[in-house]
Amino acid sequence: MKNNNNISKIIGKWISWATYLKSILRIVAAYIFILAGTSKLFAFPVGMPPNGDTAKLLSQIGIGGVLEAFGGALLLLGLFTRPVAFILSGEMAVAYFQFHAPQGFWPTMNGGVTAMVYCFVWLYFSATSPGAWSIDEWRAKRQHKNV
Secondary structure (H helix, E strand, O other), X not given: OHXXXXXXHHHHXXXXXHHHHHHHHHHHHHHHHHHHHHHXXXXXXXXXXXXXXXXXXXXHHHHHHHHHHHHHHHHXXXXXXXXXHHHHHHHHHHHXXXXXXXXXXXXXXXXXXXXXXXXXXXHHHHHOOOOOOOHHHHHHHHXXXXX
C-alpha cells in the first residue's frame, strides 16, 4: 500500500511539471524552426540545397523563410503564441501538400515528416497555452493582477 502512495506522489509531481515541459517543447521546436527560416533567408547555418543558396525574398519559399524565422522567434518567446502558431501550422500544411505529398503518399518517403510534425505541433499550441515560461503567460498574470 505504501508503494502505491509513493508512485502517486511521483506521478503528481511529474504532472505538476506539464506546463514547464510544454514551454520546453515550444522553445526547442521554435529554435529549430527558426533555423529552417534562417537557412532560407541568410544561408545560416547552411544554405538551401542543392547549392547552398538563399531563397528570393518575394518567392513562396522566401515568404516561408520569413514566416519561419520571425514567427518562430515569436513562438520561442511565447508572444502572440496562439495566432502565430495557427498561421505557422497552416504554412506547414501548405508546405506538406504542395511540396511533399506529390512526391508520394508516405511522409518518410516524400521528405515531409518535419512539415507534418510541425503542422500538428503548431496546431496544438494554437489551441492551448504556450506554457508557464512565455511572455503571453507573464502578460496574462500581470493583467490579472491589475484587474
